[in-house]
Amino acid sequence: MAPRSLIRRLLGKKTDTLDHSPIAAFFQNKAAQQGYTLSAGQNNAISALARETRHLLAGQPTRSLYLHGPVGRGKSWLLDGYFQALPIAEKQRVHFHDFFARLHRGMFQHQRQDDALAVTLDELLAGCQVLCFDEFHVHDIGDAMLISRLFKALFHRGVLVLVTSNYAPEGLLPNPLYHERFKPVIELIAARMEVLEVSSPQDFRSLPQAQSTQRFTRGHYVWPGTPSQRESLDLPAADCPSQPLPVGNRQLQCRRQQGRTIAFTFNDLCEQLTAVMDYLLLCQDFDHWIIDGLPHLAECPIAVQQRFINLVDVLYDKDKHLILIGPQPLADSLAGQAIDLARTASRLGQLQQARPQATPDPVS
Numbered sequence: 001m002a003p004r005s006l007i008r009r010l011l012g013k014k015t016d017t018l019d020h021s022p023i024a025a026f027f028q029n030k031a032a033q034q035g036y037t038l039s040a041g042q043n044n045a046i047s048a049l050a051r052e053t054r055h056l057l058a059g060q061p062t063r064s065l066y067l068h069g070p071v072g073r074g075k076s077w078l079l080d081g082y083f084q085a086l087p088i089a090e091k092q093r094v095h096f097h098d099f100f101a102r103l104h105r106g107m108f109q110h111q112r113q114d115d116a117l118a119v120t121l122d123e124l125l126a127g128c129q130v131l132c133f134d135e136f137h138v139h140d141i142g143d144a145m146l147i148s149r150l151f152k153a154l155f156h157r158g159v160l161v162l163v164t165s166n167y168a169p170e171g172l173l174p175n176p177l178y179h180e181r182f183k184p185v186i187e188l189i190a191a192r193m194e195v196l197e198v199s200s201p202q203d204f205r206s207l208p209q210a211q212s213t214q215r216f217t218r219g220h221y222v223w224p225g226t227p228s229q230r231e232s233l234d235l236p237a238a239d240c241p242s243q244p245l246p247v248g249n250r251q252l253q254c255r256r257q258q259g260r261t262i263a264f265t266f267n268d269l270c271e272q273l274t275a276v277m278d279y280l281l282l283c284q285d286f287d288h289w290i291i292d293g294l295p296h297l298a299e300c301p302i303a304v305q306q307r308f309i310n311l312v313d314v315l316y317d318k319d320k321h322l323i324l325i326g327p328q329p330l331a332d333s334l335a336g337q338a339i340d341l342a343r344t345a346s347r348l349g350q351l352q353q354a355r356p357q358a359t360p361d362p363v364s
Contacts, residue, residue, distance in 0.1 A: 021050035026085040027078070039200035042074050048194055049082050049162075056088075056129065056160055064154075064161035066189055068168045069198040071346040075164035076134055078198065082162065083132050091130040095317045097276045097310060099124075099133065100143060103150070105277075117149055121157075128159060135313060136165040137340065138173040139306070141181065148185045155192050166343055169195060174339060215287070216315065216347070219322035221330045222354040225292065229354060233323065235290060236263050248281050255292065263290035270307040271300075279314040287320055294326035297336035305338035316347045324351065 027046050031038050038046070045067050055062045067075050083093045106120030113119045125131070131154065138144050154161050165172070169189045173182040189195065222229055225238060240263075242253040252274065256263035262282065269279075269291065297305050315322055326333050330353070334345045 023050040041198040062160040064193040066163045066193045066195045068165045071343045073200045093132040101277045130160045133163045136163045141178040144182045215319045217350040221351040222325045224327045225325040261288040262286040266293040283318045290323045292325045309340045
């Protein structure tokens with residue numbers, strides 16, 4: 001917990017006025033240092049975060065927050081900043097894929113228990129008071145049913161939940177075959193969380209200052225992947241043979257494995273029956289990723305597109321260096337039907353472009 005003197009200082013103002021909130025001051029300073037101008041939606045979210053922080057530190061009931069809006073509008077920036085500024089140790093920042101992979105694994109291990117979810121949450125949360133849940137989305141009906149139980153359990157435990165999502169609650173699980181079955185969760189979110197839209201005309205990820213600190217954004221998109229480009233970047237040949245790669249209890253195929261660097265083809269990772277857990281396990285061992293042969297996603301089945309979206313989500317969240325190779329400009333490749341491709345395009349758009357006329361310096 002925070003020292004009493006710090007809590008007293010943070011609780012010194014009873015008003016919700018943004019200018020007098022230490023949380024707001026943190027964000028204002030952070031924005032000024034990074035050359036950002038806070039949008040109205042961000043300021044509204046910051047006011048709500050400041051208010052709930054005062055309630056939390058005073059031992060009062062809190063209301064969880066659901067922040068939604070288009071890609072690149074600063075939702076994750078708010079979540080990460082809040083996690084950094086919050087003066088308590090009992091907090092966790094988790095990603096949708098990572099958290100649910102651990103949740104499924106824990107419930108499987110405790111399936112003989114009367115309440116496997118409760119036992120698993122005891123292990124995963126370990127006294128957590130604030131859970132920052134980034135990139136929340138739902139496309140699987142199995143996850144949807146588990147989310148209902150999860151949120152009820154979190155609210156019952158009094159955990160302050162901060163969620164960011166590209167979707168308003170009513171836009172979750174858009175598949176018409178399942179959406180009606182998800183409505184109780186949407187109603188639960190509306191009843192127990194304050195829903196705020198974070199929007200702005202500017203995609204903050206496109207600004208140069210947003211790309212200075214991440215390893216991911218120092219990666220490259222290389223097209224069309226000529227022999228000279230490959231030689232310049234020390235990339236595998238286009239016809240490089242596959243080799244077996246153990247991943248957990250499974251065996252995948254890769255094209256090169258050297259130190260903390262791993263190379264795959266798009267087929268190896270996305271056209272095969274891989275899963276988010278495979279990507280998470282690989283991230284434990286590899287920091288530099290090469291993915292070759294990005295096709296026109298519009299020509300791929302939705303399941304293949306979704307695997308690629310999940311893969312990019314994991315690499316971005318784990319901040320891995322990525323060299324992606326395709327035969328055509330990136331924008332041409334990313335035209336597809338999967339509804340989360342806008343987020344993927346925003347993230348991959350931060351990669352440095354290596355066009356036929358120029359190649360970047362080799363990665364050291």
